[in-house]
Amino acid sequence: DAGVTQSPTHLIKTRGQQVTLRCSPKSGHDTVSWYQQALGQGPQFIFQYYEEEERQRGNFPDRFSGHQFPNYSSELNVNALLLGDSALYLCASSLDYTYEQYFGPGTRLTVT
Amino acid sequence: QQQVKQSPQSLIVQKGGISIINCAYENTAFDYFPWYQQFPGKGPALLIAIRPDVSEKKEGRFTISFNKSAKQFSLHIMDSQPGDSATYFCAASRMDSSYKLIFGSGTRLLVRP
Numbered sequence: 001d002a003g004v005t006q007s008p009t010h011l012i013k014t015r016g017q018q019v020t021l022r023c024s025p026k027s028g029h030d031t032v033s034w035y036q037q038a039l040g041q042g043p044q045f046i047f048q049y050y051e052e053e054e055r056q057r058g059n060f061p062d063r064f065s066g067h068q069f070p071n072y073s074s075e076l077n078v079n080a081l082l083l084g085d086s087a088l089y090l091c092a093s094s095l096d097y098t099y100e101q102y103f104g105p106g107t108r109l110t111v112t
Numbered sequence: 113q114q115q116v117k118q119s120p121q122s123l124i125v126q127k128g129g130i131s132i133i134n135c136a137y138e139n140t141a142f143d144y145f146p147w148y149q150q151f152p153g154k155g156p157a158l159l160i161a162i163r164p165d166v167s168e169k170k171e172g173r174f175t176i177s178f179n180k181s182a183k184q185f186s187l188h189i190m191d192s193q194p195g196d197s198a199t200y201f202c203a204a205s206r207m208d209s210s211y212k213l214i215f216g217s218g219t220r221l222l223v224r225p
Contacts, residue, residue, distance in 0.1 A: 004155075033212065042118075042201050042215030043156065056210040090155050092213075099144040099211055103155035 002027060004093050004104035012110045013081050021076040021107045025093030031055075032074040033101060034066060035090040043090055049074050050096055078109075086111045115139055116204050118216030125223050131189040133219045135202035140183065142204040144211070147176065147187045150199045150218075159200075160187070192223045 005024045013019050025032050031050045035043035045058035049068035068074045072093075078085055088108050092101040117136045125131045137145075146161035162169045162176040162185065169176045175188040189196055202216040 006155075035213070040218075042203075042217050043213070045212045045214070048210050048212060050210075056212055058212070094211065099146075099161070099205060099207070100158060101211070101213060102158060103148075105153075105155045 004091055004102055006089075006091050006104040006107050008107060009105070010108045010110075012112060014112055015081055015083060017081050017111075018077065018079045019081060019109060021078075021089050021091075021109070022073065023076070023091030023093075023104060024073045025091075026102050029093035029095050029102075030072050031094045031096050032068060032072065033092045033094070034074070034076045035092060035103075036060070037088040037090055037106070039087070046076070081111045083111050085109065115214045116202060116216045118202050118219060120219060121217070122220040123222070125192045125221065127192065127194060127223055127225050129192050129223075131187075131192045131196065131221055131223070133187045133200055133202070133221070134184065135186065135216050136182075136184045137204050138183065139204070139206075141206050141208070142214075143207055144205045145176070145178065145185050146203050146205075146213070147174075148201045148203060148215075150201065156201060189221075192221075194223045194225050197221055197223050 033048040034046040037043040047057040052068045063079045088106040090106045091104045094101045147159045148156035149159045150156040173190045178185045203213040
C-alpha cells in the first residue's frame with residue numbers, strides 16, 4: 001500500500017517564476033491538504049481539497065492556488081515566487097470526516 | 113496568533129531516560145490532538161493522538177497525557193533510544209474546521225547513547 005507521494009523532491013526557481021508541485025494521496029484517501037514548512041518551524045496550513053474543490057484555506061495569498069483531480073491527486077501552484085516562499089511543501093492525505101492526516105516526504109523549494 | 117505553544121525548543125536525554133514535551137492550546141473548540149515525529153529530510157509521521165474525552169493514551173513507549181482544564185497536553189517517551197532523535201511536533205485540529213492541523217513550533221530531541 002503506497003503512502004503519500006510527492007514530486008519533485010527538490011526544486012530551484014528564480015524570483016518571479018511559477019512552480020507546480022504534485023501529490024498523490026494514500027490509497028483510499030479522498031482529501032488532500034497542503035502545508036508549508038519553513039526551516040526550523042512547524043508546518044502551516046495552506047489549503048485543503050475535497051471533491052475537486054478548495055474546502056478550506058489558510059492565511060496565504062492568492063499567489064498560492066491548487067487543484068484536485070478526479071483520481072484525488074492534487075497540485076499546488078505558486079505564482080510570482082518570492083524569496084520567502086523557500087520552504088518544504090508538504091502534502092497530507094486523509095479520508096473525509098476523519099481526523100488522521102498522513103504526510104508525504106515533501107518538496108523542498110528553493111527560490112533564488 | 114500562535115494557537116498551539118510547544119516547549120522546550122530542544123531537549124537532550126540520555127539513553128533509557130524519559131523525554132517529556134509539553135504543549136498548550138488556546139482554542140477550546142479543538143477536539144483532536146496528535147503528535148508527529150519528523151526526521152531530517154522527511155515528512156512528519158503520525159505518532160500518537162488523543163481526543164479530549166480521554167486523559168491519557170499509551171502506545172508502546174509513547175504516552176500522551178491530556179489536561180483539559182489546563183488546556184495542556186504532553187508527550188512522554190519512555191526508555192528513550194538514540195533512534196528517537198528527531199523533531200517532534202504537537203498539533204491540534206477541529207472537526208468543524210475541516211480537520212486542518214495547527215502545529216506547535218517543534219522540539220528537537222537528541223538522545224545520547
